[in-house]
Amino acid sequence: MAGGVKVKESRCRGCANCIKSCPTEAIRVIDGLMRIIPDLCIDCGECIRSCEGKAITVNEDEWDLIKSREETILMADPTFYVQAAPYSRPRLMKEALESLGLTDMAEHAAIAFDLAAYAAANLIREGTEHRPFISTYCPAVLRLIQINFPELIERILPVESPLETAVTLWRSATGSKKNVTLVSPCPAKATLARNPVGRAKSSLSYVVSVSKVIRDLLAHNVKVTGEGIKTIGRRWLLWSISGGESRHISAFLDKGMTSISVSGLRNTMDLLKELELGRLDGIDFIECRACDLGCIGGTGTYESRFLSHLRLENLETEWLPAQEEMEVIREWHEKGIWRLDTPIPVKERLPLSQNLEEAMAKLREMDTIYAGLPHIDCGACGRPSCRALAEDIVRGQGEETDCIFKLRERISLLSGEIHDLSSRLPHTIHPTKKRRSMA
Amino acid sequence: MTQAPYIEEYTIQAGDFTAIGEAATRFKSTLKMLGISSEAVRRAAVVAYEGEMNALIHGGGGTVKMTIHGDHLVIEVTDNGPGIPDISLAMQEGYSTAPDEIRELGFGAGMGLPNIDRNSDSMTIDTEIGKGTTLRAVIRFSPREAAARAV
Numbered sequence: 224m225a226g227g228v229k230v231k232e233s234r235c236r237g238c239a240n241c242i243k244s245c246p247t248e249a250i251r252v253i254d255g256l257m258r259i260i261p262d263l264c265i266d267c268g269e270c271i272r273s274c275e276g277k278a279i280t281v282n283e284d285e286w287d288l289i290k291s292r293e294e295t296i297l298m299a300d301p302t303f304y305v306q307a308a309p310y311s312r313p314r315l316m317k318e319a320l321e322s323l324g325l326t327d328m329a330e331h332a333a334i335a336f337d338l339a340a341y342a343a344a345n346l347i348r349e350g351t352e353h354r355p356f357i358s359t360y361c362p363a364v365l366r367l368i369q370i371n372f373p374e375l376i377e378r379i380l381p382v383e384s385p386l387e388t389a390v391t392l393w394r395s396a397t398g399s400k401k402n403v404t405l406v407s408p409c410p411a412k413a414t415l416a417r418n419p420v421g422r423a424k425s426s427l428s429y430v431v432s433v434s435k436v437i438r439d440l441l442a443h444n445v446k447v448t449g450e451g452i453k454t455i456g457r458r459w460l461l462w463s464i465s466g467g468e469s470r471h472i473s474a475f476l477d478k479g480m481t482s483i484s485v486s487g488l489r490n491t492m493d494l495l496k497e498l499e500l501g502r503l504d505g506i507d508f509i510e511c512r513a514c515d516l517g518c519i520g521g522t523g524t525y526e527s528r529f530l531s532h533l534r535l536e537n538l539e540t541e542w543l544p545a546q547e548e549m550e551v552i553r554e555w556h557e558k559g560i561w562r563l564d565t566p567i568p569v570k571e572r573l574p575l576s577q578n579l580e581e582a583m584a585k586l587r588e589m590d591t592i593y594a595g596l597p598h599i600d601c602g603a604c605g606r607p608s609c610r611a612l613a614e615d616i617v618r619g620q621g622e623e624t625d626c627i628f629k630l631r632e633r634i635s636l637l638s639g640e641i642h643d644l645s646s647r648l649p650h651t652i653h654p655t656k657k658r659r660s661m662a
Numbered sequence: 663m664t665q666a667p668y669i670e671e672y673t674i675q676a677g678d679f680t681a682i683g684e685a686a687t688r689f690k691s692t693l694k695m696l697g698i699s700s701e702a703v704r705r706a707a708v709v710a711y712e713g714e715m716n717a718l719i720h721g722g723g724g725t726v727k728m729t730i731h732g733d734h735l736v737i738e739v740t741d742n743g744p745g746i747p748d749i750s751l752a753m754q755e756g757y758s759t760a761p762d763e764i765r766e767l768g769f770g771a772g773m774g775l776p777n778i779d780r781n782s783d784s785m786t787i788d789t790e791i792g793k794g795t796t797l798r799a800v801i802r803f804s805p806r807e808a809a810a811r812a813v
Contacts, residue, residue: 374704496683499704500711501777574697579732582696583668614695 226418227266227282227410230257234278239602244273246488247370251615252605262570265366266411267488267513268522281410281523284429286436289404290325296399297327298390299406301336302463302518303433304329305534306526307441313455318447319440328393328403329455335389336459337544337552340468342382342561344475347507353378355483355498355506360384360468363411363513364491365420365567372495373569378509381563383422384415385459390426391560402428406436408463409514409521421563432523456548457540464517464535469510474542482508487515575617589617597628668696668730674714674741676723685726686711689737696730702803705781706735709799712774713739719764720744721795734783734802742794749787753779 237255244250249263250270257270257279271279289295297320310316313329320327339360347356357378359365368375390403405416405427416427458474461467465486473479483506485494491511497503514520519531544552555561575589576582593613604625606612615621624630670692672685686707693703710726717724721741729736746752755776758765779785782799789795 373700496687500683500686500708569700571697571700572694575695577697579696583730586668586692586695 226259226261226264227413228259228264228268228270229280229282230259231278231280232256234276236276236278238275239605240273240275241270241279242602242605242607243600244269245607246492247367248607248611250607252602262573263370265363265370265513266409266414267363267367268410269488271410271522281407281432282413283407283431283435283523284404286431286439289429289431290323290439294401295325296393296401296403297325297406297436298332298386298393298403298427299327299329299436300386300408300412300433300463300518301332301460302408302521302524302531303406303436305460305463305519305531305538306433306524307437310437310440310445310447311534312449313457313460314452315447315449317455318449318452319445322445322447323440323443328389330453331392331396332385332389333456333459334548334551334555335385335392336462336471337456337548338388338555338561339382339385340458340471341475341552341556343380343468343472343508344480345556346380346382347472347480348476355503355509356380357498358468358508358510359421359563360462360510361411361512361518362415362420363409364511366411366414366570367491367513368495369420369567369570370572371492372499373571374499375495376567376569378498379567381421381566383561383563385462386412386415387419387422387426388561392555394426404429404431406431406433407521408433408518408524410523411513412521413523421565421567423564433521434523434525437525456544457538458542458544460538461535461540462517463519464532465512466510467517467535469508470542472508480507481505482510484510484512486512486517486520488513575614585617589613592616592623595623595629596626601627603627668692669727670730671725671727672714673725674717674721674723676718678723679718682714682718683711685714685728689728692728693730693735698735699804702735702801705801706737708781709737709778709801712778713737713797713799716774716797717741717743719760720746724794734800737782737799737801739797740794741796745791745793745795746787746789747791749789 235257237252241257242250242252246267246269247263247265249260251258304313304316305311310319317327317329350356355378357375359380359382368379386405403426405412407413407430413430416425416430419425458471461470466484469482469484483494485491491513494509494511498509512518516528516532520528574582575585593610596609596613598609600608604612606615612621612626616623624633670689689710690703690707693706713726717739721743724739724741727738751757753775755773778799783802785799787795787797
């Protein structure tokens with residue numbers, strides 16, 4: 224199962240930076256190489272940010288290979304359309320792509336995002352239980368909830384990612400069954416295509432990063448005029464900054480809604496923790512994004528997130544679709560293509576043992592081991608913390624001497640013993656009298 | 663043969679708002695490692711968190727202790743604070759004696775005890791004016807879970 228994050232082994236120097244950056248403690252360094260525990264990884268990209276040797280990257284498919292195909296069809300994330308100054312409007316980007324023989328589906332994406340916001344608004348208006356609802360959009364947040372906050376799963380709106388819905392709309396409009404490549408700003412959305420949550424199979428076949436495609440466009444120095452291509456709506460572009468989705472949804476609610484939008488993992492974790500403790504009464508909707516400032520802060524983006532943010536903040540847009548657009552949206556809404564097929568499952572951590580008593584015994588053992596460790600969480604053992612090492616040991620995935628302090632203790636004990644032994648002599652040898660020479 | 667229960671305990675220092683929620687987080691991680699259902703884990707986290715808050719706001723610090731038995735767990739919050747003069751009043755939603763500086767931090771809304779009550783299977787409060795308060799909340803693991811574990 225390929226995740227959204229990839230390690231270039233030749234570049235990994237086995238340092239402890241990434242281990243400590245991981246919010247779910249999913250990283251170990253074993254035999255000098257970074258390893259990810261797939262069940263715990265949420266593809267947030269924090270390790271990519273922390274890696275000084277640039278050994279960790281978004282796990283993307285070969286762009287040169289993808290674009291060399293007869294027809295290359297792109298479903299690009301909204302961030303893609305605001306990242307490069309010459310092409311920072313959907314229709315300009317479309318023109319640039321077309322001149323390189325690439326097809327995108329921005330006009331369908333615009334409707335898909337309208338549809339997702341409209342569907343969410345309806346669920347929020349009608350829903351009485353499980354308030355506040357949680358946005359489905361950021362796949363890293365979804366996985367974080369599955370692993371660390373399973374109690375909150377029922378609050379997640381069962382709305383399909385518009386990145387998937389857009390492909391459905393495009394297929395319906397063109398009748399094409401061709402493979403579609405997702406242009407992703409982050410490892411989390413890369414995983415959306417490879418290992419989707421809430422549906423059996425993704426409609427996206429390949430993944431390439433926003434930064435890769437934009438670099439290519441800029442390298443070709445494609446000139447655009449913006450003539451002859453229909454204007455494409457802009458509301459959906461705002462989903463790439465924190466708060467954009469909430470704004471879009473509330474446009475469909477007469478009374479608006481009370482929402483909290485946060486970005487960055489620390490804010491996301493804190494907010495979910497407060498929600499779990501039942502501290503957020505009176506809130507209708509929660510929008511969390513794992514990356515700072517929203518998707519424009521993703522590790523697969525091209526431009527400075529601050530510049531993208533500035534551009535988006537200054538973007539003027541109509542929040543409500545025009546009458547004829549609204550009819551299309553209602554029609555698709557009725558067909559239910561926006562709904563997640565399957566419920567989102569809990570990802571339970573493997574308990575220490577299936578038997579509670581045994582698990583308690585192991586936990587005691589773990590406490591004893593932990594008590595003997597130095598508690599400085601240095602990371603030299605390849606684990607994020609002393610507690611994680613203690614856990615790995617009782618799970619049979621490590622030993623106490625993986626800790627260099629423990630190792631030193633053992634060596635010191637051993638050297639004392641060697642010294643002790645070396646001072647002892649066999650009974651046949653007199654301690655002071657010199658042995659007669661053999662000669 | 664039943665094993666000795668597993669005990670985990672944390673001390674809450676007076677005035678230390680930054681450490682609040684630590685016991686709840688640790689308990690949660692312990693319970694997950696034991697394979698306790700997420701519903702029971704959630705309830706235990708809420709009880710521990712509210713208990714921590716109470717001990718901090720009203721008790722001037724104290725201890726939070728979790729004892730895990732085969733089919734249930736007990737969370738005990740003990741403080742040496744002023745005690746609760748009228749428990750039934752304290753149990754009312756929205757009733758609070760928290761000082762203004764606590765309310766300014768967004769806490770002390772009078773939801774603590776009701777929230778603990780709602781999230782536990784039984785709750786007792788022993789309090790003595792001028793001596794302190796001990797709150798004891800029991801959370802049972804779901805019967806379905808206990809049955810699955812017994813095999």
